[in-house]
Amino acid sequence: MDNTIYYVCKYTPKEIFSGFDQPTERLDPAPTNFECAESCTHPNLCGYGKALIEEVMKRDIRRLLLVDCCDVCRRIYDVLWHQGNMEFLFLLSLPHKNTASSVSLLERELQRLQTELLALTGENFNPDKALHAWKSGIREAEQQTITEPHVRLIGAHGGTLLKEMIEQRMPLPVQDDTCTGRRMLMPAPECWSDTAYASALLNQHRSCMRMQFRIEEPDDTAVGTICHTIKFCDYYGFAYRHMRAQKEETLLKIETDCTPQSSGQLHTRIDAFAETIGAGANQIKKSENIHYIAGVDSGSTSTDAVILDREKKIVSSVILPTGAGAASGAEKALAAALESAGLKREDLDAVVTTGYGRETVGLSDASATEITCHAKGAHYLFSDARTVIDIGGQDSKVIRIDENGNVVNFVMNDKCAAGTGRFLDMMAKTLELTLPEMSELGLQWKNEVTISSMCTVFAESEVVSLVADNTAPEDIIHGLNASVAGKTSSLVKRLGGEPAYIMTGGVAQNQGVVKELSDKLGAQVYVPKEAQLCGAIGAALLAFGER
Numbered sequence: 001m002d003n004t005i006y007y008v009c010k011y012t013p014k015e016i017f018s019g020f021d022q023p024t025e026r027l028d029p030a031p032t033n034f035e036c037a038e039s040c041t042h043p044n045l046c047g048y049g050k051a052l053i054e055e056v057m058k059r060d061i062r063r064l065l066l067v068d069c070c071d072v073c074r075r076i077y078d079v080l081w082h083q084g085n086m087e088f089l090f091l092l093s094l095p096h097k098n099t100a101s102s103v104s105l106l107e108r109e110l111q112r113l114q115t116e117l118l119a120l121t122g123e124n125f126n127p128d129k130a131l132h133a134w135k136s137g138i139r140e141a142e143q144q145t146i147t148e149p150h151v152r153l154i155g156a157h158g159g160t161l162l163k164e165m166i167e168q169r170m171p172l173p174v175q176d177d178t179c180t181g182r183r184m185l186m187p188a189p190e191c192w193s194d195t196a197y198a199s200a201l202l203n204q205h206r207s208c209m210r211m212q213f214r215i216e217e218p219d220d221t222a223v224g225t226i227c228h229t230i231k232f233c234d235y236y237g238f239a240y241r242h243m244r245a246q247k248e249e250t251l252l253k254i255e256t257d258c259t260p261q262s263s264g265q266l267h268t269r270i271d272a273f274a275e276t277i278g279a280g281a282n283q284i285k286k287s288e289n290i291h292y293i294a295g296v297d298s299g300s301t302s303t304d305a306v307i308l309d310r311e312k313k314i315v316s317s318v319i320l321p322t323g324a325g326a327a328s329g330a331e332k333a334l335a336a337a338l339e340s341a342g343l344k345r346e347d348l349d350a351v352v353t354t355g356y357g358r359e360t361v362g363l364s365d366a367s368a369t370e371i372t373c374h375a376k377g378a379h380y381l382f383s384d385a386r387t388v389i390d391i392g393g394q395d396s397k398v399i400r401i402d403e404n405g406n407v408v409n410f411v412m413n414d415k416c417a418a419g420t421g422r423f424l425d426m427m428a429k430t431l432e433l434t435l436p437e438m439s440e441l442g443l444q445w446k447n448e449v450t451i452s453s454m455c456t457v458f459a460e461s462e463v464v465s466l467v468a469d470n471t472a473p474e475d476i477i478h479g480l481n482a483s484v485a486g487k488t489s490s491l492v493k494r495l496g497g498e499p500a501y502i503m504t505g506g507v508a509q510n511q512g513v514v515k516e517l518s519d520k521l522g523a524q525v526y527v528p529k530e531a532q533l534c535g536a537i538g539a540a541l542l543a544f545g546e547r
């Protein structure tokens with residue numbers, strides 16, 4: 001029989017459990033699916049809520065303390081209570097303020113908890129044991145405090161998996177200050193006092209977003225902050241906006257649904273963030289006595305290669321379909337670029353790769369993310385550019401850059417095909433057009449057509465209905481272009497993008513999208529003729545020591 005009492009929130013009064021000799025453990029859910037949770041809850045429950053229910057049900061956990069942090073927590077409590085399997089299930093009412101009456105409210109809640117624990121264990125509360133746990137908890141938290149340069153992870157329930165993934169990709173230690181991370185109460189008095197304990201619990205180091213007061217010690221050695229939010233959690237979405245408005249330091253937002261799969265999708269963001277704060281794991285050494293440098297951008301649909309000479313002039317470039325594998329696609333593209341330049345592999349001083357296949361391509365001397373490379377490439381192609389809009393086959397990203405082509409901030413949409421080249425590709429197939437035909441025809445529209453769905457599947461059925469209604473293809477294409485431009489301009493606005501704008505990636509070839517985007521942003525979006533080569537150019541430039 002497992003006697004452990006599980007908990008999730010850092011405001012859990014663990015010391016009270018120690019006073020009853022009850023072992024506690026923080027739940028760290030990371031399920032691969034939500035089979036159990038979705039059988040007994042509404043699908044719109046936040047990712048954490050589902051993950052927690054899944055964990056409790058799969059592990060047959062019988063003792064749990066929840067905090068009434070939000071509606072989801074109350075729903076989790078209701079679901080578990082209705083299941084009827086719990087031996088001990090306590091929903092702690094946590095005040096939002098730290099006034100005297102809030103402390104007194106919490107004190108009463110803690111007394112209610114003590115009464116229930118007495119009933120569960122048959123033991124009386126031992127204040128000395130609770131006081132000892134309070135003091136050792138503070139020592140433990142002090143030991144966890146990182147004083148060397150580090151990255152801070154803040155926001156919603158982080159979890160071991162997410163923290164370890166970030167640590168693996170970031171050559172700096174990570175301080176977990178998420179709401180399930182470091183827990184440091186105010187100092188303990190000499191003797192136990194319910195009031196002092198309630199106050200210390202509420203006023204712990206670093207208030208979470210739910211509190212209406214802020215206790216936040218300065219963290220002078222943090223070089224960047226990663227803010228974790230959870231899918232379908234409005235609370236942390238708002239908290240992030242608030243943080244972004246206040247923070248001057250570099251801030252990256254990531255979102256997961258607590259599954260290992262969702263953490264795995266964050267590699268490019270984390271790597272790009274590491275590069276932005278100058279802590280990239282794969283720092284590219286400047287090549288000396290340069291003759292030729294190759295940059296290869298291994299994308300999902302095409303692989304682009306460029307060769308630059310010592311003056312950083314493009315001596316050759318190719319764009320080939322990626323084909324079955326990133327490695328073979330990159331080999332072919334590089335071989336074609338070498339042939340076109342009349343060079344051999346040994347004439348190259350370095351090959352730098354980027355793109356989604358950058359780590360699987362064996363031919364590279366170094367690699368960097370698309371974010372850093374597009375920033376460098378865009379600056380090379382248009383030095384006035386301050387916002388790069390890259391819409392590729394599978395994802396779209398917007399990057400703010402400074403006057404030297406360094407990344408200031410970025411956002412990515414790589415979770416679905418909406419607003420990407422794949423979306424337009426599928427719509428072109430539905431209309432039985434090639435992409436160049438679609439680009440040309442879209443400029444000849446006459447009547448406004450609205451495609452309301454950005455989901456590729458639903459948009460396709462809208463297009464089929466419009467075709468059945470004899471709507472002119474050029475008007476349908478214009479509707480599609482407008483919806484891609486609308487989605488992209490939202491990304492630009494979310495990032496606070498400013499002119500001058502440059503557009504790169506395959507979709508930059510679609511004149512209708514570029515025109516719509518320029519209209520929505522109220523400024524011209526510049527498309528260089530080498531738009532599709534931007535990432536490969538940026539990769540090559542990194543070997544010149546450009547950062």
Ligand code: SF4
Pocket residue numbers: 008009010011067069070094157179180208209210
């Ligand atoms: S947001 Fe605050 S109250 Fe809610 S689980 Fe996190 S730490 Fe606890």
Ligand code: SF4
Pocket residue numbers: 046047048049069070071072073156230232233234235236
């Ligand atoms: S992630 Fe958001 S909605 Fe979900 S339990 Fe936490 S605070 Fe509530």
